[in-house]
Amino acid sequence: MGEFDLIARYFTRPARPDGAVALGVGDDCALLAPTPGMQLAISSDMLVEGRHFFADVDPDALGHKALAVNLSDLAACGARPLAFTLALSLPRVDEAWLEGFSRGMWALADAHGCELVGGDTTQGPLNICITVFGEVPPGQALLRSGARPGDDIYVSGNLGDARLALEALLGHTPLPADVLARARQRLERPTPRVALGLALRGVASSAMDVSDGLLGDLSHILKASGVGARIDTHITSKLIAASAYPSSAGALFDAELIRQCTLAGGDDYELAFTAPPTQRDAVAAASQASSTPVTRIGTVLVTPGLQLVDAQGQPVDKRYASFDHFR
Known part of the structure; x- marks a missing residue:
């Protein structure tokens, strides 16, 4: 041929x-x-x-x-x-x-x-x-540069399952067959959140997709907007769907593996976005209209930099590096 x-x-x-x-x-x-x-x-x-x-x-x-x-x-x-x-x-x-x-x-x-x-x-x-x-429409594109201090930080869907599948396929983390099958679906067949992006026009102050890892991609928003952020890791850790699969009962994954997958995993292709607290009802409406769950995971700060905190509000003293082709 x-x-x-x-x-x-x-x-x-x-x-x-x-x-x-x-x-x-x-x-x-x-x-x-x-x-x-x-x-x-x-x-x-x-x-x-x-x-x-x-x-x-x-x-x-x-x-x-x-x-x-x-x-x-x-x-x-x-x-x-x-x-x-x-x-x-x-x-x-x-x-x-x-x-x-x-x-x-x-x-x-x-x-x-x-x-x-x-x-x-x-x-x-x-x-x-x-x-x-x-x-x-002119003036309605969601950009990385619009985040403002006090804005809420959201992420759509789930985080970390694609990275978990990759770890298993590379032989680093053994997984039961059903857990691997579901996680691999997230790695190989991501869902582009087009409907949510359209619904967030006029609502979100900034946005980008999560391709290389939540923290790495969020840092691009922070840099473009000249702001910082506080991320609640006890909330992001709940967004890995694999920990809720029946055969795992959450016991297969230690806290550090979950943090690595959800904060720096990559290949999620969810949307990370910010919006003023006054837009919480509008964000909820956009979520419902697009049939896409969203979770509030943190707050935009005045001081540049990225702060990670645990369930008690204490700093998480560890760095999580997202994917970089040339690192």
Whole structure:
């Protein structure tokens, strides 16, 4: 199978007539027609075999995740997905793999009305790069720079299960089969919180997605906003779903492992955001409207820096380093 046959079979479909794509796959450029007056939100992510995913990962799950991590960026900006491009490096043409990968990718794209409009394919080490396009009304994009002293700090969903799965798959932490299966689902099939991001427009003062670990990603908000934060670790530690799985009864995980996974785990693709206390009812309404649980985990402070406290309000004297490709 040649390159163009591959593209035609697995990555070409007619554009939806009611969508934002005026011209899709087939020409040198795609043409987008965003809603008049809207701003474009654009983000790119790359997934590299052996660095971001295991070689034996289910290709359906990989297709899902490749797009999900990009949609998560749009969610953090409060943008509605429009379209995406796919640059794919393949060591060889494996039709079964391509069928699974494209199936997982298309399923998530359809769920969010996001059209594939172009890209590139080449032979080489397995490498997936997606650029996603969304739209947001002027002045309503959620940014990292809007947090203010006194704001509440929230996180959506669960934290730490993806890191726990990774620890198990690397042989560092043995897990019962059912616990690993559920945690691995979080690692390989994250849920982009697009509906929550849209619901938080005009409510949240800042936001970003949690990809490299809660504390590391939250530090970007603090730096951009020129503020500090206090995080209640006894609350974040309850957000790892694995500790509540029936076979574990919470006994498998010591407090330090839970803190490491929830505070610095990475691959959660939840939203971390801030909002004034006066917006608590609005945050609750956004949570309900998007069917996405949110948890208040701390407070924005005037003094720069990140403080961790335990259930008694005492400092947690330990550093938790989030993921860094070059550290």
